[in-house]
Amino acid sequence: MKVWVAVGAVGVLGLAVWAAAQQPAQPPKPTVEQADESTRITVDVTRVNMLFTVTDKKGRFVTDLNKADFEVIETKRIQPIMEFSAESDLPLRLAVLIDTSNSIRDRFKFEQEAASEFLKSVVKATQDKAMVVSFDTSPELVADLIDDTDKLERAIRDLRPGGGTALFDALYFACKDKLQQDQPKHKFRRAVVILSDGEDNQSRCTRDQALEMAQKADTVVYAISTNITRVDTDGDKILKYFTAETGGRAFFPFKVEDLEQSFENIANELRHQYNISYRPEPLLTDGLFHLIDLRVKNRKDLIVHARKGYYAPKI
Numbered sequence: 286m287k288v289w290v291a292v293g294a295v296g297v298l299g300l301a302v303w304a305a306a307q308q309p310a311q312p313p314k315p316t317v318e319q320a321d322e323s324t325r326i327t328v329d330v331t332r333v334n335m336l337f338t339v340t341d342k343k344g345r346f347v348t349d350l351n352k353a354d355f356e357v358i359e360t361k362r363i364q365p366i367m368e369f370s371a372e373s374d375l376p377l378r379l380a381v382l383i384d385t386s387n388s389i390r391d392r393f394k395f396e397q398e399a400a401s402e403f404l405k406s407v408v409k410a411t412q413d414k415a416m417v418v419s420f421d422t423s424p425e426l427v428a429d430l431i432d433d434t435d436k437l438e439r440a441i442r443d444l445r446p447g448g449g450t451a452l453f454d455a456l457y458f459a460c461k462d463k464l465q466q467d468q469p470k471h472k473f474r475r476a477v478v479i480l481s482d483g484e485d486n487q488s489r490c491t492r493d494q495a496l497e498m499a500q501k502a503d504t505v506v507y508a509i510s511t512n513i514t515r516v517d518t519d520g521d522k523i524l525k526y527f528t529a530e531t532g533g534r535a536f537f538p539f540k541v542e543d544l545e546q547s548f549e550n551i552a553n554e555l556r557h558q559y560n561i562s563y564r565p566e567p568l569l570t571d572g573l574f575h576l577i578d579l580r581v582k583n584r585k586d587l588i589v590h591a592r593k594g595y596y597a598p599k600i
Contacts, residue, residue, distance in 0.1 A: 483520025572599025
């Protein structure tokens with residue numbers, strides 16, 4: 286089933302209770318203004334959730350911190366933290382986006398095997414769910430959110446490369462139509478893993494529209510570059526952009542055999558996360574993106590990997 290992604294900004298980030306109006310599966314291509322009206326979401330904001338990891342300067346995970354070690358700053362104010370937890374066991378909602386364009390044909394089989402093993406290692410039956418989206422000239426949902434790793438593996442192994450690359454549309458679709466649907470948001474960890482060279486030549490939506498949808502869905506983006514030229518390409522820069530803005534990480538294996546280690550690094554990251562929630566003060570309903578500074582107090586040697594902010598509702 287081919288899924289065409291509607292272009293445009295979706296209303297607001299659901300941070301607690303929400304109601305969404307879904308688009309038809311294959312709508313005609315709308316204008317930005319039409320899409321904005323037809324996909325608007327109404328929310329009642331009660332809190333902002335921050336899922337993040339902490340490492341030292343050598344990249345080692347720091348897992349023994351508590352609520353008193355952190356501070357959240359928004360609009361130049363320290364925000365009172367409502368809840369804090371280490372979320373290694375929080376149910377996972379995971380989307381794996383696999384580039385099936387012609388540009389990755391020569392190493393596609395190995396990528397399929399590495400992605401299958403990754404899902405087997407991270408998806409726990411009855412608790413976690415994962416989905417697989419392939420993309421070439423358009424995104425295609427090949428496995429919906431399920432906990433059956435055998436079905437996920439078969440879906441990946443049935444993929445065939447060919448066509449152009451619609452990376453931005455794939456990210457937009459996975460976040461808007463799938464990951465954003467599970468509520469309440471603070472009950473799940475949401476993540477996207479992109480396996481691609483980062484180049485896009487087919488998408489209807491833009492890079493920033495795709496990022497905005499990931500931010501509105503409270504989704505952390507991870508990426509594994511399939512570019513093995515050892516040259517920092519425009520595609521690699523796009524992958525770094527998505528991951529840095531959402532609190533994830535990008536990995537750049539130098540040879541195809543290193544893909545397995547990159548997937549293992551992501552699996553380890555998913556098992557070493559913290560979660561903080563707070564109610565913004567003041568609570569603004571301006572529909573704008575609000576920057577957040579999350580830090581470990583009095584520890585300049587530690588690095589927090591978290592999203593840069595959130596979209597407030599517009600009421």
